[in-house]
Amino acid sequence: MRRLGYSDLPNVISIERRSFPTPWSLAMFVLELSKPSGICLGAMRGGELAGYVICSRYDQVWHLMNVAVSPDHRTRGVAGALLRRLFEEGRSQLPFTLEVRVSNHRAIGMYEHFGFRSAGVRPRYYHDNGEDALIMWLD
Ligand SMILES: CC(C)(COP(=O)(O)OP(=O)(O)OC[C@H]1O[C@@H](n2cnc3c(N)ncnc32)[C@H](O)[C@@H]1OP(=O)(O)O)[C@@H](O)C(=O)NCCC(=O)NCCS
Structure with a gap:
């Protein structure tokens, strides 16, 4: 690593x-x-x-952009x-957030395994197919 x-x-x-x-x-x-x-x-x-x-890092939040x-x-x-x-x-006590395609069950399962929780949807966030994004947070 x-x-x-x-x-x-x-x-x-x-x-x-x-x-x-x-x-x-x-x-x-x-x-x-x-x-x-x-x-x-x-x-x-x-x-x-x-x-x-x-x-x-955006101000007081870590944004997980890509994995x-x-x-x-x-x-x-x-x-x-x-x-x-x-x-x-990133152990500075700041929360992490991310967006993930609502159809990406494997990634959503992985994030939940690490303690991320859903906090709403961004409608039609992905321009290629108009798919919604699930917003997730880890505090
Ligand atoms: C999603 C992706 C990154 C996972 O990578 P991977 O190396 O196969 O994942 P891992 O084998 O390390 O599994 C991740 C962890 O989540 C856990 N996990 C995975 N799927 C799970 C599920 N459905 N429910 C619960 N836990 C799950 C695994 O047990 C593992 O945890 P551990 O290390 O404590 O055992 C990979 O499938 C990928 O590159 N997909 C395409 C790109 C993508 O979708 N990226 C995410 C975009 S938001």
Whole structure:
């Protein structure tokens, strides 16, 4: 487990494109990595990048922006390890929040496993298919 660097971005983009219907652009990752207050972590397995988490601090809240694991490495605890390290590093008593597609049951189950609770819906938040976002908080 380590901080992500710019040299990881080709591997990040490769995982991102295999993980999301509307993947983030390279520019979005560069912007997040450039924020001094953010926490961007990568998990290595067998010498390669297996997954990453991107978290930004907005005033008094951590916003979990992105988490993805390579399809080759899923269901083996990689995301769990990333989230545990994130919660350690962001241990300043600030709450975490995130948005997740209402259809992404696997991710919602994972977040609930880590104590996140639903706090409403943002209607038609995702422009690609008009899907609602579930808003979740971990205090
Ligand atoms: C969602 C995703 C990141 C999960 O990654 P993963 O490495 O397969 O997840 P893990 O195997 O580490 O499981 C995560 C944790 O949640 C738990 N968990 C997973 N699904 C669960 C469920 N339905 N109910 C309860 N707990 C669940 C696991 O037990 C594990 O916890 P543990 O480490 O304490 O055992 C991965 O499937 C992915 O990249 N999906 C595509 C991108 C995506 O949807 N990202 C989230 C967008 S908001």
